[in-house]
Structure formats: structure tokens, C-alpha cells
Amino acid sequence: MNIVLIGPRGSGKTAVGRALAARLNRPLIDTDDEVERKAGKSIRDIFEQDGEERFRGIETEVVREAARSEGAVIATGGGIVLRSENVEALRRNGFVVHLDAPPEILVRRLQEDASTRSRRPALIPGIDEIEEMRKVLEARAPLYAAARHVLLDVSCASPDEIAETIISRIKKFEPHTVSGAGASDSDG
Secondary structure: OEEEEEOOOOOOHHHHHHHHHHHHOOOEEEHHHHHHHHHOOOHHHHHHHHOHHHHHHHHHHHHHHHHOOOOOEEEOOOOHHHOHHHHHHHHHOEEEEEEEOOHHHHHHHHHHOHHHHHHOOOOOOOOOHHHHHHHHHHHHHHHHHHHOOEEEEOOOOOHHHHHHHHHHHHHHHOHHHHOOOOOOOOOO
């Protein structure tokens, strides 16, 4: 079973994904990286040059491919839940973990990460970042809730701490899902 990380920008999906993949000796698939690879340009450039609909189409192709994996950690883009076919594909063979934090924390993290800011377009142009984040979270909250198996507040924890929490939650959900290469079902 795959471990799928969903949540808004700034929630640490990629960093937590790396920590999980390393701990469990699993491959990491970052859907945003895969979209950029497939398109040959940044997400910001896809939005600006081709439009959001084209981006979402490429994203759905990437999700279909990633969801066919066995035993991967999949870090998704924040809007992955906007298309029900993405959620259905990811849940079919995945334990879905929703990473979340208050808008102020998410925006602060984004402001501290220049590479994320340069790769991502504004979702609601013309308003300040915290208000944009609030509106996006409000609109997507029911979609995240419907998609997830587990919700984790990631406000005050490091990626390593979050990875450990996810591993313990998955063991309670279905013990065999956390076995990495060479790990046994009775670990921990």
C-alpha cells in the first residue's frame, strides 16, 4: 500500500515524504516534480502559459501513474483533491494522510522557502497571502476531509517527528502497510 500525503501548500508534504521514504526504505514520488518533468517547465510557467486546466490535466496523468505504484510514498500538490478521479486513484491503493496547519504558519513557511515561491503561482491573484490561504483552505476543507484516512496538525513538529507519527498511525490502521524492504510486520 502507498502512503499518500495531501494538504495545502506549506504543510511539508515533500519534506515529510522524504523522511518517510528514508525511514521505510520506499521510493518517493513527488507529483509536483513529476508534473514539471513531464511538462518541461515550472508549475508557475504551466499556469501562466497554458492555464490551470492544462496543469490539472497533467497532474491527473501523473496521479494515475503514481497510484499504480506499490509501496511508494506519494507527496501530492495542494490541489490534488480538486478532481475526484485523483482522490479515487490515490485511495484505491493508498493510506491518505492530510497534513494541515493554520494559514499563518503555512504562509510563513512559504515565505521562508524561496524555491517554493518561485515555482508556484498565486491561486487567487490580488489579495494578500494569508487571506488567499484562508480562502483556499476554506474551499478545499471538505475535499481534504473526504479524501483522508488521517488528519495531522503539523504546526509544531519537524518532518521527522511527523513521519514517526504517520508510521504509528498506519500501524494502527493496517500493520502490514508500513513494512519497508527488509522490515517485518511486527516491527515497533
